[in-house]
Amino acid sequence: MGNTTRGRIDKRQAILEGAFTVFARQGYAQACVQEIANEAGVAKPTVYNHLTDKATLFRHAMEAGARTALEERLAALEPLAHPGDDLAATLTDVAHALLRLHTGGRWCALRRLLYSEVTRFPDLLDVAAEYGTDRLNQALADRLARLTLAGRLRAADPELAAEQLTSLLFGPLEARTRLGTRTPEDAELRELAGTAVRTFLTAWS
Amino acid sequence: MGNTTRGRIDKRQAILEGAFTVFARQGYAQACVQEIANEAGVAKPTVYNHLTDKATLFRHAMEAGARTALEERLAALEPLAHPGDDLAATLTDVAHALLRLHTGGRWCALRRLLYSEVTRFPDLLDVAAEYGTDRLNQALADRLARLTLAGRLRAADPELAAEQLTSLLFGPLEARTRLGTRTPEDAELRELAGTAVRTFLTAWS
DNA sequence: ACGAAGATGAACCGAGGAGTACAATCGGCG
DNA sequence: CGCCGATTGTACTCCTCGGTTCATCTTCGT
Numbered sequence: 001m002g003n004t005t006r007g008r009i010d011k012r013q014a015i016l017e018g019a020f021t022v023f024a025r026q027g028y029a030q031a032c033v034q035e036i037a038n039e040a041g042v043a044k045p046t047v048y049n050h051l052t053d054k055a056t057l058f059r060h061a062m063e064a065g066a067r068t069a070l071e072e073r074l075a076a077l078e079p080l081a082h083p084g085d086d087l088a089a090t091l092t093d094v095a096h097a098l099l100r101l102h103t104g105g106r107w108c109a110l111r112r113l114l115y116s117e118v119t120r121f122p123d124l125l126d127v128a129a130e131y132g133t134d135r136l137n138q139a140l141a142d143r144l145a146r147l148t149l150a151g152r153l154r155a156a157d158p159e160l161a162a163e164q165l166t167s168l169l170f171g172p173l174e175a176r177t178r179l180g181t182r183t184p185e186d187a188e189l190r191e192l193a194g195t196a197v198r199t200f201l202t203a204w205s
Numbered sequence: 206m207g208n209t210t211r212g213r214i215d216k217r218q219a220i221l222e223g224a225f226t227v228f229a230r231q232g233y234a235q236a237c238v239q240e241i242a243n244e245a246g247v248a249k250p251t252v253y254n255h256l257t258d259k260a261t262l263f264r265h266a267m268e269a270g271a272r273t274a275l276e277e278r279l280a281a282l283e284p285l286a287h288p289g290d291d292l293a294a295t296l297t298d299v300a301h302a303l304l305r306l307h308t309g310g311r312w313c314a315l316r317r318l319l320y321s322e323v324t325r326f327p328d329l330l331d332v333a334a335e336y337g338t339d340r341l342n343q344a345l346a347d348r349l350a351r352l353t354l355a356g357r358l359r360a361a362d363p364e365l366a367a368e369q370l371t372s373l374l375f376g377p378l379e380a381r382t383r384l385g386t387r388t389p390e391d392a393e394l395r396e397l398a399g400t401a402v403r404t405f406l407t408a409w410s
Numbered sequence: 411a412c413g414a415a416g417a418t419g420a421a422c423c424g425a426g427g428a429g430t431a432c433a434a435t436c437g438g439c440g
Numbered sequence: 441c442g443c444c445g446a447t448t449g450t451a452c453t454c455c456t457c458g459g460t461t462c463a464t465c466t467t468c469g470t
Contacts, residue, residue, distance in 0.1 A: 011446095028234075175338050196369075199409075251418075
């Protein structure tokens with residue numbers, strides 16, 4: 001258990017990361033603080049020293065996890081700032097990257113925890129609003145608006161267009177990933193991205 | 206608490222319904238059997254008499270809830286069997302009905318419970334497969350195929366078309382319903398159904 | 411009316427886990 | 441070196457809750 005450096009590196013960070021992985025694996029109620037402490041390579045009283053409560057520990061862990069997840073997703077749609085000659089191709093690439101993130105373990109766990117604990121922790125709604133799908137849609141709408149201005153698209157309502165694109169992308173995932181317990185083949189994701197972008201473009205160009 | 210008829214009407218049914226509502230309200234781990242018994246107007250040993258375990262109680266409650274939810278949803282797309290002259294209108298009506306079901310308490314609770322407990326109860330995947338979105342997509346694909354045969358649609362791949370229509374419908378709900386904690390205005394749902402059907406029809410006709 | 415089967419309430423057991431107390435230890439800093 | 445604050449293990453106190461037992465009704469079929 002005592003492999004982690006005994007020294008002065010930020011325990012708090014380790015605790016939050018360990019907490020997120022344990023919560024993701026067990027759920028809030030079944031995760032015991034002792035196991036989180038073990039996962040973080042830290043003693044149980046240290047956990048209570050940094051984060052007063054199991055509840056606040058959960059909140060902070062969720063917020064940290066959600067923030068990094070959002071950063072990943074925003075980074076994934078960066079290519080849309082410099083689209084090549086083939087708009088459909090870059091759009092498909094971006095869609096594919098988003099799908100891979102969305103089928104990854106971190107994002108699935110985050111969604112599961114949000115759904116399951118939102119009734120007991122209503123403040124998680126703020127986390128979801130701050131780092132959730134709305135934020136991604138907003139950034140995507142910005143990109144689509146720029147593309148429309150450049151004459152490469154005909155999205156009169158960029159918000160709606162973005163919402164429909166992400167819906168076409170992520171909607172089928174629930175069934176395809178068996179509620180997040182399976183990660184589909186990369187080829188399947190590629191195919192999914194292609195069909196979604198195709199219908200999107202026939203509707204919005 | 207003894208308001209429920211003391212007689213011989215099916216206790217088991219009452220227990221399952223009460224269990225579903227309590228599980229929906231509290232989640233699996235935080236729901237205690239005593240409260241379920243109270244909700245069902247029944248004594249705790251009676252619960253253990255009908256359903257041996259808390260786990261099996263949960264499984265049966267989930268299956269019952271999922272079955273009725275599926276029946277509701279399948280009934281909602283019945284109008285597609287006799288579409289009027291205006292296909293877009295009936296499609297929008299069906300979409301609206303589906304959206305109202307999907308924003309209702311029962312379905313949201315079911316989704317929450319499925320997501321949160323699928324790791325501890327992998328057999329819930331069978332329930333989801335039996336009564337979940339796939340089944341609805343299948344029935345919808347059947348309708349779309351019939352419509353295509355009748356020349357009212359051009360859905361070469363009915364499965365894909367159905368998947369994309371439901372995605373366009375239900376995708377935006379996650380954000381609009383704040384993870385299922387809010388039920389949008391009926392006008393908003395109507396608008397959502399309209400835009401979804403519009404893009405669907407421009408892509409598939 | 412009566413007996414059997416099921417339902418009821420209450421008390422009880424045991425496990426698991428949150429949170430705390432405390433004494434021993436480690437680390438950096440003057 | 442010697443202090444001080446943070447860290448560690450361990451043990452402990454509650455408390456919740458699953459599941460059971462049991463003695464006492466209630467209901468129904470006959």
